Amino acid sequence: MADLSIDFNGIKSPNPFWLASAPPSNSGYQVQKAFEAGWGGAVWKTVGAPVLNVCNRYGTIDYKGRKIIGLNNVELISDRPLEVNLKEMAEAKRNFPNHAVIASVMVESKKEAWQEIIKRIEDTGVDGFELNFGCPHGMSERGMGSAMGQVPEYTCMVTEWVMEVATRPVIVKLTPNVTDIVQPARAAVKAKASALSLINTINSIMGVDLDSFEIKPNVGGKGGHGGYAGPAVKPIALHLLSSVASDPEYQQSRIPISGMGGVETWQDAVEFMLLGATSVQVCTAVMHFGFRIVDDMIDGMSNWMDERGFKNCTDFIGKSLPRISSFGDFDLGFQSVARIDHNKCIQCNLCFIACNDTAHQCIDLKDMKLTDEVTERLWPVVREEDCVGCALCASVCPVDDCITMTEIDTGRPHITWNQLIKEKPEVLQWDKMIEYREKNHIHIH
Amino acid sequence: MAEHYKPVKYKAWEMSLEERFQEVFPPLSEREAVLEANRCLYCYDAPCMVACPTHIDIPTFIRKISTGNVTGSARTIMEANLMGASCARVCPVQELCEGACVLEHDEKPIMIGRLQRYAMDYADEKKIKFFNKGKSLGMKVAIVGAGPAGLTCAGELAKFGFDVTCYERKMWPGGLSTYGIVVFREPVEVARAEAKKIEDLGVTMKTGVTIGEDIQFDQLLKDNDAVFVSIGLGSVPHMDIPGEDMEGVVDGLDFIEETKVKPLSDIKYGNRICVIGAGNTAIDCATIARRLGSERVTMIYRRSEAEMPAYHFEYQFALGEGVSFSFLTQPVEVLGKDGRVEGLKCVRMDLAEPDESGRRVAVPVPNSEFVVPCDMVIKAIGQLKHTPFIAKLGEYGIKTVKGYIAVDGKTNRTAHEKIFAGGDCIRSKGEASTVMATQDGKIAARAIYEQLTGKPIPEGTLKKSTDMTIDPAMEKGYALCEHKPRVHAAVTTK
Numbered sequence: 008m009a010d011l012s013i014d015f016n017g018i019k020s021p022n023p024f025w026l027a028s029a030p031p032s033n034s035g036y037q038v039q040k041a042f043e044a045g046w047g048g049a050v051w052k053t054v055g056a057p058v059l060n061v062c063n064r065y066g067t068i069d070y071k072g073r074k075i076i077g078l079n080n081v082e083l084i085s086d087r088p089l090e091v092n093l094k095e096m097a098e099a100k101r102n103f104p105n106h107a108v109i110a111s112v113m114v115e116s117k118k119e120a121w122q123e124i125i126k127r128i129e130d131t132g133v134d135g136f137e138l139n140f141g142c143p144h145g146m147s148e149r150g151m152g153s154a155m156g157q158v159p160e161y162t163c164m165v166t167e168w169v170m171e172v173a174t175r176p177v178i179v180k181l182t183p184n185v186t187d188i189v190q191p192a193r194a195a196v197k198a199k200a201s202a203l204s205l206i207n208t209i210n211s212i213m214g215v216d217l218d219s220f221e222i223k224p225n226v227g228g229k230g231g232h233g234g235y236a237g238p239a240v241k242p243i244a245l246h247l248l249s250s251v252a253s254d255p256e257y258q259q260s261r262i263p264i265s266g267m268g269g270v271e272t273w274q275d276a277v278e279f280m281l282l283g284a285t286s287v288q289v290c291t292a293v294m295h296f297g298f299r300i301v302d303d304m305i306d307g308m309s310n311w312m313d314e315r316g317f318k319n320c321t322d323f324i325g326k327s328l329p330r331i332s333s334f335g336d337f338d339l340g341f342q343s344v345a346r347i348d349h350n351k352c353i354q355c356n357l358c359f360i361a362c363n364d365t366a367h368q369c370i371d372l373k374d375m376k377l378t379d380e381v382t383e384r385l386w387p388v389v390r391e392e393d394c395v396g397c398a399l400c401a402s403v404c405p406v407d408d409c410i411t412m413t414e415i416d417t418g419r420p421h422i423t424w425n426q427l428i429k430e431k432p433e434v435l436q437w438d439k440m441i442e443y444r445e446k447n448h449i450h451i452h
Numbered sequence: 453m454a455e456h457y458k459p460v461k462y463k464a465w466e467m468s469l470e471e472r473f474q475e476v477f478p479p480l481s482e483r484e485a486v487l488e489a490n491r492c493l494y495c496y497d498a499p500c501m502v503a504c505p506t507h508i509d510i511p512t513f514i515r516k517i518s519t520g521n522v523t524g525s526a527r528t529i530m531e532a533n534l535m536g537a538s539c540a541r542v543c544p545v546q547e548l549c550e551g552a553c554v555l556e557h558d559e560k561p562i563m564i565g566r567l568q569r570y571a572m573d574y575a576d577e578k579k580i581k582f583f584n585k586g587k588s589l590g591m592k593v594a595i596v597g598a599g600p601a602g603l604t605c606a607g608e609l610a611k612f613g614f615d616v617t618c619y620e621r622k623m624w625p626g627g628l629s630t631y632g633i634v635v636f637r638e639p640v641e642v643a644r645a646e647a648k649k650i651e652d653l654g655v656t657m658k659t660g661v662t663i664g665e666d667i668q669f670d671q672l673l674k675d676n677d678a679v680f681v682s683i684g685l686g687s688v689p690h691m692d693i694p695g696e697d698m699e700g701v702v703d704g705l706d707f708i709e710e711t712k713v714k715p716l717s718d719i720k721y722g723n724r725i726c727v728i729g730a731g732n733t734a735i736d737c738a739t740i741a742r743r744l745g746s747e748r749v750t751m752i753y754r755r756s757e758a759e760m761p762a763y764h765f766e767y768q769f770a771l772g773e774g775v776s777f778s779f780l781t782q783p784v785e786v787l788g789k790d791g792r793v794e795g796l797k798c799v800r801m802d803l804a805e806p807d808e809s810g811r812r813v814a815v816p817v818p819n820s821e822f823v824v825p826c827d828m829v830i831k832a833i834g835q836l837k838h839t840p841f842i843a844k845l846g847e848y849g850i851k852t853v854k855g856y857i858a859v860d861g862k863t864n865r866t867a868h869e870k871i872f873a874g875g876d877c878i879r880s881k882g883e884a885s886t887v888m889a890t891q892d893g894k895i896a897a898r899a900i901y902e903q904l905t906g907k908p909i910p911e912g913t914l915k916k917s918t919d920m921t922i923d924p925a926m927e928k929g930y931a932l933c934e935h936k937p938r939v940h941a942a943v944t945t946k
Contacts, residue, residue, distance in 0.1 A: 353558060354495075354499070355496070359496055
């Protein structure tokens with residue numbers, strides 16, 4: 008059986024599944040219960056400055072009858088006294104010495120404040136720290152959380168303060184609410200952080216109630232931006248993770264990343280790890296279903312690794328990262344067309360209407376006489392010579408493997424955009440572009 | 453316990469009499485409806501819509517349920533079908549819309565009927581009125597028979613602006629929806645509320661009036677610009693066997709009607725019942741009898757299971773209700789004492805070669821007579837036509853096909869230019885059903901408008917363009933029927 012344990016720059020964990028710093032890791036009771044369920048680590052709900060919370064704290068988005076594809080919150084960092092948190096951290100670590108207990112920290116932007124709290128937490132025996140530079144609501148207005156993470160210089164400065172006193176690994180947690188996440192990531196690297204984690208939650212308003220006109224979540228008739236998480240944010244998280252993980256400056260540092268943002272299943276976790284995460288953190292999914300989901304996460308990842316002969320997580324961490332590329336380096340000669348398997352087609356004709364209304368009008372409805380039914384309906388048929396290979400039809404098709412995007416060779420030159428404009432800069436003029444297309448039989452209708 | 457949670461009693465004998473006659477399918481909850489609506493693929497040019505004889509825009513009404521626009525959903529249904537509440541309950545959806553659903557094979561079809569009922573119930577509860585009487589055209593139309601065909605025709609004509617009067621011989625309008633559909637499929641209140649909606653469009657409802665007796669047809673024709681004849685079919689025919697007139701031998705439709713109009717506890721039923729026939733009405737009678745409390749209910753059918761005209765789901769339902777079936781059995785005599793039924797003498801049958809209709813002929817097995825002891829015999833072997841009335845129409849040059857009124861399929865006009873007809877009384881071929889009758893009414897209403905005003909029907913009144921090309925719709929209905937030759941016995945075509 009595969010070995011799921013990880014060494015996260017000195018933080019040891021029996022598996023890569025950690026609770027994210029959030030309501031599920033609010034107390035010693037919860038963290039220890041999660042460890043019993045199988046979670047490898049937990050990043051404690053952020054401790055630091057004193058706060059007062061509000062009601063309601065959570066807003067959710069449902070989709071087609073399925074609950075919580077996205078969740079946002081306006082809950083603040085831990086509202087329990089620091090002493091209580093420290094006592095419970097120590098107890099959790101004592102009872103689960105082989106699990107990763109990481110303290111998330113956020114205080115005001117003062118060197119003494121940061122260094123004092125780091126020292127106090129170190130005494131509990133926790134395995135490391137996560138600096139919360141990402142919380143987008145409540146704390147940011149007070150100059151903390153994302154207010155620090157959005158300014159690379161602050162990120163660097165505070166991390167340096169912490170690194171001066173910390174003897175255990177320090178993870179810098181990044182906010183997605185920036186134009187280019189690579190900048191704060193580089194700042195953390197510059198400050199010699201031990202690791203990075205991303206993404207924190209995304210600024211959001213969850214909705215408006217059509218009856219009461221209230222904002223969701225409704226706080227006494229008012230509402231405001233909160234941190235958005237859950238399955239719906241996963242693609243954004245994967246992009247930001249891959250941006251950082253493929254940045255050369257970051258890569259030189261060789262520090263690990265803890266990935267998060269919409270992880271709900273072992274498949275999600277594997278995707279994050281294939282794009283460079285060493286551990287993954289989970290919040291919304293456990294808030295929806297409880298700690299028990301980790302059982303399938305461990306089992307599913309383990310089986311997947313066994314099936315592919317991966318013995319350790321390091322065998323596949325970052326494996327898909329070399330495929331992350333930019334548009335200018337894509338092969339312009341790679342061609343695919345949609346092929347419909349009429350044995351599988353159920354004639355919902357969604358491919359037809361999607362292509363005809365919103366894509367490239369290359370699917371026709373034709374009388375095919377494929378059955379002996381008197382009332383046989385028309386079948387969707389692709390005009391391959393006109394198919395641009397956009398893959399919309401394959402995406403809307405409700406039947407597995409009915410429409411496949413098949414690679415074909417049309418003789419188009421295998422060249423990237425970057426190579427093309429270097430070799431033939433004249434194609435940046437429309438007339439030359441048309442000439443180039445004609446010469447290479449690239450027909451666009 | 454959640455307020456909406458009620459423990460489900462699956463076994464009929466665990467329920468009270470009233471519970472046993474509640475609708476078999478409970479209404480969908482809002483969440484159930486939305487989840488089911490979200491399963492719909494929203495097909496383009498959806499086959500369900502083509503399969504529906506009234507061409508309800510099914511993907512659209514389902515999508516509207518999924519977005520919480522239930523009012524809009526009900527309107528979409530009603531625009532195509534004023535009998536939407538009845539059809540939602542009694543349509544043979546397995547044979548029509550749901551049978552055509554693209555998810556039929558890989559998954560399971562969308563519960564179109566129950567979703568339609570959800571939308572119609574919602575509109576009813578909220579008392580939403582979708583349509584009004586059109587600006588008066590100053591023209592009068594009489595409707596003879598206020599069943600689904602007549603009510604639909606009346607409603608559509610009223611929307612156009614005609615002054616419409618319905619003449620109905622029964623106490624209440626609704627036809628078979630009110631009197632002939634078993635109450636646990638469609639409660640009488642639903643049928644009456646549906647008829648009330650037609651009245652609310654300004655249609656005058658004259659019930660307890662028999663044309664030919666209380667008012668002469670000649671007078672009706674003289675007083676109106678057009679007449680729509682939707683008289684349905686009549687009682688169950690004679691079997692022509694000895695003892696048939698004995699006390700305890702009843703007409704299946706009368707038996708069903710009692711459960712619709714009387715308190716359930718007042719209904720007399722036998723403890724050991726033979727139901728003759730194997731159509732949907734026969735099944736209704738048998739399952740009603742079981743739910744009333746009969747201990748032994750046997751269906752007597754002279755052919756085999758393969759030939760039985762009842763829908764397969766009705767057969768399954770009857771089996772689940774504890775009804776037993778005696779196939780290849782022909783009744784030959786009702787036995788009794790002092791004029792009361794005591795048994796049904798039957799003979800065993802064998803199947804021989806198919807006849808010209810393709811069905812295998814049942815032939816008696818010599819010396820195989822036996823007696824089924826029973827205290828009640830229910831006849832459900834089809835319906836007679838209203839021959840005297842149809843004969844009267846003959847005086848106006850109206851022709852018949854197999855005893856049914858002959859009409860032009862595109863207009864439902866008879867050979868007489870002022871007389872139109874629809875519903876079971878014209879169903880010489882194809883499936884006699886509520887939904888086909890409804891479409892008949894629509895076709896006639898459109899034709900009457902175009903004929904009397906000389907103008908094409910106004911934009912947006914009968915919405916879909918497919919609605920206007922009536923032929924394929926009905927042909928589809930026929931095609932389905934010919935594909936699966938099952939005929940509703942309540943309205944059997946012979």
